[in-house]
Amino acid sequence: MLKKLWIASGTLLTIAGCTATPDLSKWAQASEDIRDGMVRSQVTTIGKLDMLVGAAAEAKSQGWQSTCGTEKPTLLTVDWMTAEEEWKTDLENYRVAAMQVEGGLTAMVLYAQAVNELAVSAGTGKEASEGIVKSLSSIGSTLGVAFPTFNGAGEIFTLISEQWTKVEAQNSLAETMSAMQGNVDNLAEALVKQAAIQIRIVDNLTDKGTQAIKGKYGTERVCYFQKKANQLYAQAERPYKNYNIADNEAALASKPLSDKESRELETEITNHLVADQFGLPIYRQYMDEVTALRRWENASKTQLVSVQRAVTEWAKAHREVADTMLACGGLRSLRSKCGNLTFDNLKIARDRIKSIEASFKDN
Amino acid sequence: MPDNNELRALRHLNDYAHALTTDDFNDDDIAENAFLDVIDAVNPPKKDELKELYAKLKVGSQNGSKADIFLAYAEAAKSFGALKKEFELGKIKANNAQSSLLFPSLAKELKSVAESLAALKQATTEILNDLDNAKKALDSGDIKKLIDEASASKDSLDKVIAAFKTITTK
Numbered sequence: 001m002l003k004k005l006w007i008a009s010g011t012l013l014t015i016a017g018c019t020a021t022p023d024l025s026k027w028a029q030a031s032e033d034i035r036d037g038m039v040r041s042q043v044t045t046i047g048k049l050d051m052l053v054g055a056a057a058e059a060k061s062q063g064w065q066s067t068c069g070t071e072k073p074t075l076l077t078v079d080w081m082t083a084e085e086e087w088k089t090d091l092e093n094y095r096v097a098a099m100q101v102e103g104g105l106t107a108m109v110l111y112a113q114a115v116n117e118l119a120v121s122a123g124t125g126k127e128a129s130e131g132i133v134k135s136l137s138s139i140g141s142t143l144g145v146a147f148p149t150f151n152g153a154g155e156i157f158t159l160i161s162e163q164w165t166k167v168e169a170q171n172s173l174a175e176t177m178s179a180m181q182g183n184v185d186n187l188a189e190a191l192v193k194q195a196a197i198q199i200r201i202v203d204n205l206t207d208k209g210t211q212a213i214k215g216k217y218g219t220e221r222v223c224y225f226q227k228k229a230n231q232l233y234a235q236a237e238r239p240y241k242n243y244n245i246a247d248n249e250a251a252l253a254s255k256p257l258s259d260k261e262s263r264e265l266e267t268e269i270t271n272h273l274v275a276d277q278f279g280l281p282i283y284r285q286y287m288d289e290v291t292a293l294r295r296w297e298n299a300s301k302t303q304l305v306s307v308q309r310a311v312t313e314w315a316k317a318h319r320e321v322a323d324t325m326l327a328c329g330g331l332r333s334l335r336s337k338c339g340n341l342t343f344d345n346l347k348i349a350r351d352r353i354k355s356i357e358a359s360f361k362d363n
Numbered sequence: 364m365p366d367n368n369e370l371r372a373l374r375h376l377n378d379y380a381h382a383l384t385t386d387d388f389n390d391d392d393i394a395e396n397a398f399l400d401v402i403d404a405v406n407p408p409k410k411d412e413l414k415e416l417y418a419k420l421k422v423g424s425q426n427g428s429k430a431d432i433f434l435a436y437a438e439a440a441k442s443f444g445a446l447k448k449e450f451e452l453g454k455i456k457a458n459n460a461q462s463s464l465l466f467p468s469l470a471k472e473l474k475s476v477a478e479s480l481a482a483l484k485q486a487t488t489e490i491l492n493d494l495d496n497a498k499k500a501l502d503s504g505d506i507k508k509l510i511d512e513a514s515a516s517k518d519s520l521d522k523v524i525a526a527f528k529t530i531t532t533k
Contacts, residue, residue, distance in 0.1 A: 068403060072411045074418035090433040097440035104443025107450035114457035121461045128470035161466035172460030176453065183449040190442045197436045199388060200425055204432055210399070226403040294396060301388050 019333035021122035021170055022321050024115060030314050031112035035105035037307045038191065041198055041300055042098040048205045049091040055212040056084035064215035068223030078211045087208075094201075101194060108187055111180070118173055125165025129158040170329035177322035188315035195304045202304070206297040210290055217286040225283035236280070239268040368404040372413050375401065379417070383424045395421075 058064075059080035066077050073079075214222045228235070243265045250257050257265075328338035375398035382390035395417075402414060425432065462468070 070407055071414070074414050075422045076418045093433050093437045097437040100440040100443045100447075104447040104450070107447040107454070111450040111454040111457065114454040114461070118457045118461045121464055121467065124464070125466045128467040131470040132466075161469075165464050165466045168464050169460075172457075172464075176456045176460055179456070180449070180453040183446060183453065186442070187446050187450070190439065190446065194436070194439050194443075197432060197439055200432045201436060203388075223403045226400070294392070298389070298392065301392075305388070 019170065019324075019328045019330075019338060021119050021166060021173070021329075022324070024112075024119045024321065027314070027317050027321075028109075028112040028116035030310060030317075031109050034191070034307055034310050034314060035102070035109050037303055037310070038105060038195065038198075039102050041195075041202075041304055041307075042094075042101065044296070044300065045198070045201060045205065046091070046095060046098065048209065049087060049094060052205070052208055052212055053084060053087045053091055055216065056080065056087055059212070059215050060084055065219035066211075068219055076207060078208060078215075080215065104187065105191075115173070115177065118169060118176070122166045122169030122173075126158055126162040128165065129161035132161075133158065167330040170325055170333075171331070174322065174325035174329045174332075177318060178326050181319055181322050184315050184318045188311045191311045192308045195308045199301050199304050202297055202300045206293055209293045213286060213289045213293065217282055221282065222286050225280075225286075236272050239265065239272050243269060366406070368401055369406070369409050369413075371401045372398055372405050372410075376413055376417055376420075380420055383420065 056078075060083075064080045066080055067073055246257055246261065246265060326332075332338065375394050378394035379391065379398055382394045385391075398413075398417060402410060402417075405413060
């Protein structure tokens with residue numbers, strides 16, 4: 001039995017390398033990117049939740065308004081009296097969940113790196129063989145062992161080790177990746193789902209964050225300015241315009257404004273100066289913070305959608321490699337459907353066998 | 364008669380309702396933000412009505428109450444615990460496969476085992492004999508039979524690997 005297998009291996013080794021071992025380095029890097037993208041999203045979520053818990057505590061102590069004027073609360077209205085406790089619980093639950101997700105994804109990354117290293121090692125046979133030959137020469141020389149056919153043996157050894165290491169690695173890849181495909185698919189499905197919920201969380205945090213920013217600047221004030229937003233500029237301009245017109249008309253008529261007229265216009269200007277100096281900047285700061293929050297929302301959701309797409313492609317690539325290795329990796333590369341059983345390959349096999357034989361005859 | 368702000372809020376709310384049926388979150392957010400930017404300028408009672416409608420649309424689109432998403436996230440995250448164990452096993456399997464690759468392993472072992480010189484010579488002599496037989500098979504047209512026999516089963520591969528490994532134990 002042993003002899004029969006040796007025959008098979010000796011012949012097949014020369015041809016088996018026809019199926020290339022895939023370069024999985026970019027795939028392994030993609031798995032890190034996927035993990036990092038999700039982890040970054042979770043970290044910023046924890047930061048936002050932490051900030052919201054702080055805002056809720058402030059809201060409770062300062063008595064922030066939950067609604068504006070006589071507005072009725074809705075399902076989305078934040079109750080500042082209970083928000084701190086609720087959000088603390090959300091934060092604690094989220095921290096635990098985030099650690100679970102990160103743990104699973106880190107294990108996935110380490111697996112991907114190990115698979116990549118296995119694929120890389122498919123090309124280490126020749127190098128290993130040269131190491132062996134070198135060390136054997138050294139040992140033989142040291143011990144004074146006569147080994148007349150050593151040079152020929154070295155050539156065979158290099159040839160076999162180069163091909164055989166590839167065969168072994170490709171078979172191991174096929175076995176490992178096929179066995180893991182179910183888990184890879186499950187992880188991709190789980191991450192797509194997790195990221196979808198995370199998108200809703202980002203949305204939820206944006207809603208809460210907007211209400212917290214509104215509360216910070218004053219719910220009623222912001223509500224007032226929002227009503228006035230389109231008129232504020234015109235309102236601020238009007239008294240200046242009135243004063244300028246009155247002043248111009250007075251100049252044209254060579255008749256100065258009366259003290260009463262001057263006082264009325266200046267009072268109007270002063271009133272609007274107050275709004276201009278204190279009201280508008282507050283509203284603009286509020287809008288700046290809301291805009292920044294919306295920008296974060298958009299960037300976060302975009303990143304999460306990218307994670308969803310990337311992990312789907314990642315799992316697909318894993319399946320393609322696993323299927324290819326299973327169908328045509330290692331010794332299976334000789335199957336006619338793999339396209340390697342060609343006249344040229346047989347010729348190469350014959351030539352290599354001849355060269356091996358010749359190398360032994362020379363020694 | 365509805366004022367301008369009311370009409371704008373209604374239009375944005377309508378856009379939001381429509382956008383919720385699409386896959387693009389950007390559409391939702393644009394319509395939603397436009398609605399939120401104008402709703403406080405709408406006079407009651409229309410403001411309350413529109414806000415209530417908006418809240419129902421939003422919560423309805425998320426299949427639950429506002430608090431459910433954190434519970435949903437925690438529930439979904441549990442599957443990553445089980446997957447973590449599976450991927451750790453996958454990593455061990457890949458590492459073991461790599462470390463047991465025959466020739467790189469041989470390289471490590473033979474460096475320190477002088478006795479393997481004899482084993483190597485014997486192995487290469489056997490290979491030479493077998494290759495000679497293989498050449499005859501190739502020349503005589505039996506190669507396909509040989510290939511089919513060898514490539515057909517995983518068992519054969521394992522046995523070949525086992526045979527190679529005997530080199531190091533001789």
